Amino acid sequence: MNKQSDSSADNTAATVTRKVSVAIIGAGTAGQNAFRQASKIYDDTVIINEGFWTTTCIAVGCMPSKLLIAAAERAHDANHSAEFGIHATTQIDGKQVMQRVRDERSHFASYIEKQVNSWPEHKKIAGHAHINEQGLIEVNDEVIEAAQIIVATGSSPSIPDGWADKLGDTMLTSDTIFEMPDLPKSLAVIGAGSIGLELAQAFKRLGVTVTLFNREKRVAGLADDDINDKAIACLNNELTMHLGSTIKDVGTRSAEDETAFIDYEDSAGESRQWQGEYVLVATGRRNNIKQLGVENLGVELDDKNRPKNLSKKTGQIGDLNVYIVGDANANIPLLHVASDEGYSAGSMVCKNTDDAYIRPPAIPFSIVFCSPQIVNVGKSLPEIQQDPELEYVIGSVSFDNQGRSRVMGVNCGLLHIYGCKKTDRVLGASMVGPDAEYIGHILATAITNDLSVKEMLDTPFYHPTILEGLRTALRDVQDKMEIPYQFHDTQEDNF
Incomplete structure (x- = not known):
């Protein structure tokens, strides 16, 4: 998509090296679906991707977390069957637990990789894409002019300012925790959303000393007070949770002693400190869009980097030939939603949109x-x-x-x-x-x-x-x- 530029900018305009009908930026769930649909009509469709060519779900999300939960459930059932007259204790091999998570993750990823490898090489570009002031896509040594652009750049863990430097190697996120070679001895989990709750309970059931912190007296973002209270009561049976707590500072004791600490105020306003081996920051994810340059395509973002004028059916931005889909639009960051949005956007860019199958927006x-x-x-x-x-x-x-x-x-x-x-x-x-x-x-x-x-x-x-x-x-x-x-x-x- 070439944006009009004034005469003063023409002298420094980038030289286009390739013109395409459709360019897709990002090769996760939404991007891959969009690419498959658009490729049915346009032979000059390209897909640009930085990082792994699988999906967030397979690499760092749904699948490795469920693999860890599956191991945790086996251990929990074995250790908590006395009421049935079954008495047993388990021996948990942390290295084997984590290795199986990675091995099975690789198994799932192999199917995606096989599919990606079947795509023509000239349609795949590995590199960091940026949209310049002319509305052209710059990636590696190429400058691409696309008639239509689909942005599917996904999301990344949201980390409070300064925490990465203060915690150093003791800080974990959902993007890094599955690379641990062994189970940790102790773990603080900050954030009681879906990621925080799932991983906190799984590690606890696998023998890790876990403490869960959350700013609100809520779990999983539950909006119904009665359901929230019941969820807390059920989870309190096995999880140590400090709900309604405020984190004041994080860090490590010293360069020599890398024990992590968290200074916090509990729900009663008392100052307290947690110390342990690792801190899992599970304070949500942010869409990867801020540095992409979508504003050069005429896209406006709100104060939370969410695109304005977004069609929840197709991901189209107003009447622009620009579509932002999946986690990149921060609408409903779930795999089935990303899949539907990518499919619909890939259908919309085709010539005959009257016959395109547009999946209706999923209910929450x-x-x-x-x-x-x-x-x-x-x-x-x-x-x-x-x-x-x-x-x-x-x-x-x-x-x-x-x-x-x-x-x-x-x-x-x-x-x-x-x-x-x-x-x-x-x-x-x-x-x-x-x-x-x-x-x-x-x-x-x-x-x-x-x-x-x-x-x-x-x-x-x-x-x-x-x-x-x-x-x-x-x-x-x-x-x-x-x-x-x-x-x-x-x-x-x-x-």
Whole structure:
């Protein structure tokens, strides 16, 4: 995309070395999907990438974290089965645990690498891309003029200013922690979002002394106070958490003694200090867009580096021939969203956009794979409460005495379903509990397909399953509607 320049700039204008129909910057989930779609029409599509040619999910996100969690669950089950009359102790080989994480990660990455290797070499450019004042892409020794540009540069860990220098080698992020050759002895985790919660609990279950810090008295960003309180109560059974604490300083004792420390105020305002081996900074991720030069394409960013005038369907910026997709747009930084956005943007740049398949924007849907799991689907409770047009009810079920959950010894949890009183539709839900990932998928399908609560209740619920808890919550929603649904089956799910 060539931007008009005045005559004074023409004298120093960069010389174009290649003209293409579509240039994609970034080869993660969104970028790869965009490249595949655009390449179906344009043979001169190029993809530019700096760093690994796999995805954030495979390299440093979803897959290595779930591999670590899988090991942690094995250890936890072995060490906590006394109530079933099974007594055992485990011997955890930290080096083997971490090696399996990397080996299996490489296995998953090999499929992506095979696909990337099948792409023509002249369409792949490895290097750092920058968009100059003319709107041209500079990378290595090339200057590329693209008719359409798709930005899919992903995200990186957000680290408070100065912490990297103060903590030195004792600082870890989700981008570096899986490279550790062995399990640490002690670990502070700063941030109780999805990354912080999952890794804190996993390392704790693998025998690491873990302390979790969070500025708010919340976990996983839960907006429903009752669900948040229940999640904290469930997690407190095994995690040491300092919620509502304020970090004042971080560092190491000295150049000779690399013990890490954290000076903080606890929730009561008392000054305290933590000391240990490593500090995992899990304070979120930021999109990799600030230094790219997208402003030279006419893109405006807000104070959080999020692009303005963004189409949530396609990632297009206003009426520009510019698309920003995946984590780069900081909309919903989840893999399935990045995949859909990349696919849609890659379809939109094709000549016949009337026939392009544009995936609709996904409803908000997040899962935290701690134990018990945490799920949010659809509208949050505050969003519903702020809408004066919505009359809502909350259907609830506790999993503390839910039949199958108690059988399995995983009976700690709470589900809230937010139902629309006028339409008999599910607006959203929030849950902490066993099998939350599956219950979340069912609710997401119901919202996406506009199913009524009655239609959901008309489907079978097999006994005894944890999913029967979903039926109880749906019944509670229906009972609070203006016209309650008459049930024929009165069997409760807790026996």
